[in-house]
Amino acid sequence: MSSDIHALSGAYAVDALDPAERAEFERHLATCDACRAEVDSLREAAGMIAETVAVPPPPALRDRVLADIATVRPLAPVTARRRRTTRRRLPALLAAAAAVVLVAVGGLVWHPWSHPRSGQEQVTLADRIVHAPDAQRVRTRLKDGTVVTAYRSAALDRAAITAHGMAPPPRGRVYELWLQDAAGAMRPAGLMSSAPTSAVVLDGAAAHARGVGITVEPPGGSPTPTTAPIALLAFS
Amino acid sequence: MTGDEPAPVGVPHAGTPTGAPDLAGLLVRAARRDESAFAQLYDATAARAYGLALRVVRDPAQAEEITQESYLDIWRQASRYDAGRGSALSWMLTIVHRRAVDRVRAAEAETRRETAYEERNRPVSHDTTAEAAHASLDAHRVRTALAGLTPIQREAVELAYLGGYTHTEVASMLDLPVGTAKTRIRDGLIRLRDVMDVGGAR
Numbered sequence: 001m002s003s004d005i006h007a008l009s010g011a012y013a014v015d016a017l018d019p020a021e022r023a024e025f026e027r028h029l030a031t032c033d034a035c036r037a038e039v040d041s042l043r044e045a046a047g048m049i050a051e052t053v054a055v056p057p058p059p060a061l062r063d064r065v066l067a068d069i070a071t072v073r074p075l076a077p078v079t080a081r082r083r084r085t086t087r088r089r090l091p092a093l094l095a096a097a098a099a100v101v102l103v104a105v106g107g108l109v110w111h112p113w114s115h116p117r118s119g120q121e122q123v124t125l126a127d128r129i130v131h132a133p134d135a136q137r138v139r140t141r142l143k144d145g146t147v148v149t150a151y152r153s154a155a156l157d158r159a160a161i162t163a164h165g166m167a168p169p170p171r172g173r174v175y176e177l178w179l180q181d182a183a184g185a186m187r188p189a190g191l192m193s194s195a196p197t198s199a200v201v202l203d204g205a206a207a208h209a210r211g212v213g214i215t216v217e218p219p220g221g222s223p224t225p226t227t228a229p230i231a232l233l234a235f236s
Numbered sequence: 237m238t239g240d241e242p243a244p245v246g247v248p249h250a251g252t253p254t255g256a257p258d259l260a261g262l263l264v265r266a267a268r269r270d271e272s273a274f275a276q277l278y279d280a281t282a283a284r285a286y287g288l289a290l291r292v293v294r295d296p297a298q299a300e301e302i303t304q305e306s307y308l309d310i311w312r313q314a315s316r317y318d319a320g321r322g323s324a325l326s327w328m329l330t331i332v333h334r335r336a337v338d339r340v341r342a343a344e345a346e347t348r349r350e351t352a353y354e355e356r357n358r359p360v361s362h363d364t365t366a367e368a369a370h371a372s373l374d375a376h377r378v379r380t381a382l383a384g385l386t387p388i389q390r391e392a393v394e395l396a397y398l399g400g401y402t403h404t405e406v407a408s409m410l411d412l413p414v415g416t417a418k419t420r421i422r423d424g425l426i427r428l429r430d431v432m433d434v435g436g437a438r
Contacts, residue, residue: 007418007419007422008418009422010418010419010421010422010423010424010425010426011396011402011403011417011421011422013425014333014393014396014397014421014425015333015334015337015338015396015400016396016397016401016402016403016406016418016421017403018402018404036321040321040322040326040435041322041429041434041435042422042425042426042429042435043326043329043330043435044322044323044326044429044434045425045426045428045429045432045434045435046329046333046393046397046425046428047323047325047326047329047330048374048378048381048428048432048434049378049382049393049394049397049398049428050284050285050287050288051284051374051375051378052375052378052379052382053284053287053288053290053291053398054283054284054287054375055283055286055287055290056282056283056286057282057283057285057286057299057300057303058300061282061286061300061304062275062278062279062282064304065278065303065304065307065308066271066274066275066278068304068307068308068311069271069274069307069308069311070271072308072311072312073269073312074266074267074268074269074311074312074313074314074315075312075313075314075316076315077267077315077316078315
């Protein structure tokens with residue numbers, strides 16, 4: 001899972017990503033309306049800078065350009081509207097899930113949390129989020145009694161969750177964390193192969209997130225949720 | 237608490253800077269094969285397109301090639317411009333910039349590496365290229381807005397956009413920890429956007 005991919009929007013807008021990052025971010029853009037809108041707006045800002053470096057080109061260039069276009073046919077407009085469905089599906093899913101609330105997750109054996117990138121830095125950041133002066137806290141109780149708590153610090157632009165006593169995911173599956181962004185899209189925010197024993201930081205910018213979700217997904221996670229959330233917490 | 241306001245998506249943009257011709261309208265006409273509209277579009281934008289390419293690649297001959305190729309792209313793809321996503325100028329300059337950056341990356345020569353130190357150690361906005369630039373009202377507004385960024389933000393944005401460097405390279409040039417230059421670039425652009433009041437969706 002990518003870490004904090006949203007933060008690449010500025011570098012992407014000014015073509016400052018290396019090819020691998022560019023490709024990764026473009027895959028993300030295909031599913032993230034908020035990032036797309038942000039990139040558009042940041043390109044607008046970057047374009048203003050060109051104003052400060054304007055230099056009239058040699059007059060001969062105009063002739064060459066106009067000669068060029070006389071020999072080239074403009075492309076036809078794109079008539080089919082792309083996408084649009086990915087974005088709508090998820091808020092609906094979330095609304096449904098919020099009503100159903102919380103399928104029990106079977107299993108009794110609890111394992112230490114193993115976040116893919118867990119380490120000292122993550123633990124520290126988790127603590128900072130949980131104890132941030134501006135931290136918002138929302139919690140919900142799963143059917144099996146597990147209390148899941150989500151924390152979000154707008155100042156730190158990050159979110160974290162705790163889920164003490166949560167059952168491990170079904171065999172051969174992982175828990176995937178999600179941040180629902182301001183536009184309503186669910187953004188992958190990390191994978192958990194077992195249940196957490198301490199606070200876990202979600203990947204990605206969270207200041208404007210509407211909420212946090214957890215789903216059960218195949219190993220490696222999914223780009224968008226494929227099952228109803230087992231937990232869903234909305235920041236108010 | 238900043239998390240609750242919805243982010244408007246696809247808000248129509250105010251369009252081009254003050255006093256500029258209706259670039260979006262010209263682009264729409266160009267998409268209908270109107271060559272005279274395209275000529276007007278060229279006249280209204282070529283200095284910015286060429287100046288941007290020149291600033292990134294530095295070599296006038298290459299900058300001309302990039303500008304020429306970009307305008308051919310713009311002509312071919314005019315029908316793909318979506319006014320709901322931004323101004324015509326921004327769309328056009330995105331094409332120019334991408335081409336210019338792809339060119340320098342492809343040619344990522346030793347010589348370019350050698351200029352890194354020089355690039356880093358001179359005032360970014362006030363070299364000879366900038367002095368030759370049009371002294372327009374808009375340019376003045378942009379310079380004022382840029383002056384409102386933190387020095388690191390401004391340098392990061394300018395090295396990325398005008399220098400054509402990756403955020404990793406920018407981090408190295410500014411002695412920033414890897415991974416933080418992208419944040420500076422984003423923060424700087426956001427500030428610039430907000431001060432200039434462009435980019436609609438916010």
